[in-house]
Each structure stands twice: as C-alpha cells, then as structure tokens.
Amino acid sequence: MTALLELEGVNGYYGASHVVRDVSLRVNEGEVVTLLGRNGAGKSTALKIIMGMVRCQRGRVMWRGRDVSALATHRLAREGLALIVEDRRIFSLLTVEGNLRVAMRRGSPWQLSDIYRIFPRLEERRRNGAGKLSGGEQQMLAIARALLNGPSLLLLDEPTEGLAPVIVEHLADTLAQIAAGGMTILLVEQNLAVCERLANRHYILEEGQIVYHGSSPEFRLADHVKKLYLAV
Ligand SMILES: Nc1ncnc2c1ncn2[C@@H]1O[C@H](COP(=O)(O)OP(=O)(O)OP(=O)(O)O)[C@@H](O)[C@H]1O
Numbered sequence: 001m002t003a004l005l006e007l008e009g010v011n012g013y014y015g016a017s018h019v020v021r022d023v024s025l026r027v028n029e030g031e032v033v034t035l036l037g038r039n040g041a042g043k044s045t046a047l048k049i050i051m052g053m054v055r056c057q058r059g060r061v062m063w064r065g066r067d068v069s070a071l072a073t074h075r076l077a078r079e080g081l082a083l084i085v086e087d088r089r090i091f092s093l094l095t096v097e098g099n100l101r102v103a104m105r106r107g108s109p110w111q112l113s114d115i116y117r118i119f120p121r122l123e124e125r126r127r128n129g130a131g132k133l134s135g136g137e138q139q140m141l142a143i144a145r146a147l148l149n150g151p152s153l154l155l156l157d158e159p160t161e162g163l164a165p166v167i168v169e170h171l172a173d174t175l176a177q178i179a180a181g182g183m184t185i186l187l188v189e190q191n192l193a194v195c196e197r198l199a200n201r202h203y204i205l206e207e208g209q210i211v212y213h214g215s216s217p218e219f220r221l222a223d224h225v226k227k228l229y230l231a232v
C-alpha cells in the first residue's frame with residue numbers, strides 16, 4: 001500500500017507545554033483512518049502540525065514520501081491537503097452557491113454538479129445566505145468547499161460535533177459516499193459508531209502519545225481499550 005501521509009516521531013508544543021509527543025502514524029492512499037482520544041489529548045494539534053499551523057519540532061511529516069514538515073499551510077493546501085476544522089470557515093454574507101463558487105478551482109476533478117449530487121441539501125439551499133444554515137448544513141458546506149479544491153487528503157476535526165443524531169447519520173452517510181469514491185480521510189471524531197462505520201484503521205492519542213493502533217475489526221472488539229482511553 002502506498003503511504004500518502006506519514007508522521008515520524010512528530011512533536012508539538014505550545015510554549016513550554018509539550019502536547020504532541022513522538023507521534024508516528026500512517027495514512028495510505030484510499031484509506032479512512034481515525035485519530036481518537038479524550039478531550040485535550042492533542043488530536044487537533046496533531047492535525048494542525050500536519051497542516052503547518054503548529055510547528056513540527058523534531059520528527060517529520062512526510063507527504064507522498066517527501067518531507068513537508070517545514071512547508072507553510074497554503075503550500076500544503078496546494079499539495080492537496082485540506083483541513084476542515086470545528087469553526088467552519090464560510091462566508092456568512094454570501095449565498096451557499098456563492099460560497100461554493102469562491103472555492104471552485106480550475107482543473108479540480110470536483111464540479112458544482114458533483115457537490116450537489118453528494119449534498120442535495122446544499123442544492124436546495126443554494127440561494128440561501130450561508131449564515132442562515134443549520135450547524136449540519138454549515139458543516140456540509142465546509143466539506144463541499146474543501147472538495148471543490150480537489151484535495152487528495154481530507155483532515156476532518158470532529159465533523160459531527162454538536163449536531164443532532166439524525167444529521168450525524170446523514171453526514172456519516174455522506175462521508176461514507178465520499179470515501180467510497182476513493183478519497184483518503186484522516187478523521188478526528190468522538191462518535192465511535194461513526195468511526196467504526198467509516199474507518200479502516202484507528203489510532204488513539206493519550207496525553208499526546210499514540211497508545212493504541214488497530215484495524216477496524218480489532219478495534220470493534222477492543223472494549224478494554226475504549227474503556228481505558230476513550231470516554232465510554
Ligand atoms: N493555542 C493553544 N495554546 C496553548 N495550549 C493549547 C492551545 N491549543 C490547545 N492547547 C492545549 O493543548 C492540549 C491539546 O489540545 P488539543 O486541542 O490538541 O486537544 P484535542 O485532543 O483536540 O481535544 P478536544 O477533544 O477537546 O478537541 C490541551 O491541553 C490544550 O489545552
């Protein structure tokens with residue numbers, strides 16, 4: 001299997017506080033991989049290190065076999081990495097379609113019609129102001145905008161956080177569809193049912209360190225691991 005992204009002994013700090021510790025992980029092309037762990041474990045920081053938003057101190061971030069640890073965020077975006085964060089970066093004064101059009105890029109394999117096929121809800125709301133969308137719809141718009149840029153890897157930070165159960169289901173279906181289309185995804189997510197459904201492999205972070213790694217079938221049976229490291 002071809003590794004798209006590899007972290008090799010990566011460390012990250014906020015001032016003197018060492019929040020990501022010798023983290024190594026790998027995401028192969030076409031895989032969905034989760035990064036799990038309790039609040040404050042370092043999951044978002046790990047994503048920010050990958051995306052060049054927090055400096056990688058010691059260790060390396062490898063992208064398609066090349067060291068990208070020192071690249072700036074916009075360069076990484078151009079390389080095909082897309083981070084979708086909790087605070088959804090949409091333009092509330094534009095319509096839904098306006099937001100999508102701003103994100104469109106020439107040469108991207110993703111067109112507006114593809115987006116509307118996957119997110120029929122966004123098509124229904126295309127003339128609405130984006131600021132009026134529900135939380136779930138805003139999350140869909142944020143993912144749609146990232147897709148239009150034609151990324152090779154989606155980094156998703158808690159996409160279902162704060163959403164009603166029926167919307168979570170819908171979003172999980174949509175992510176499953178995107179993954180089935182061949183998208184590679186690194187997912188930070190608290191909802192274990194969603195994780196187990198979508199992912200091929202799982203990593204758990206605890207106090208900045210990887211304490212577990214397993215395939216989805218292994219993880220499904222690992223009740224002790226979930227009790228020990230996750231809030232279940
Ligand atoms: N900008 C910051 N400055 C200083 N400390 C920070 C900053 N961001 C996060 N931290 C701290 O770093 C540690 C890891 O935070 P991080 O946000 O990566 O955790 P997380 O696993 O994403 O948690 P959550 O599940 O709550 O989102 C925490 O102790 C947090 O308080």
Ligand SMILES: [Mg+2]
Nearest residue numbers: 043044045157
């Ligand atoms: Mg977080």
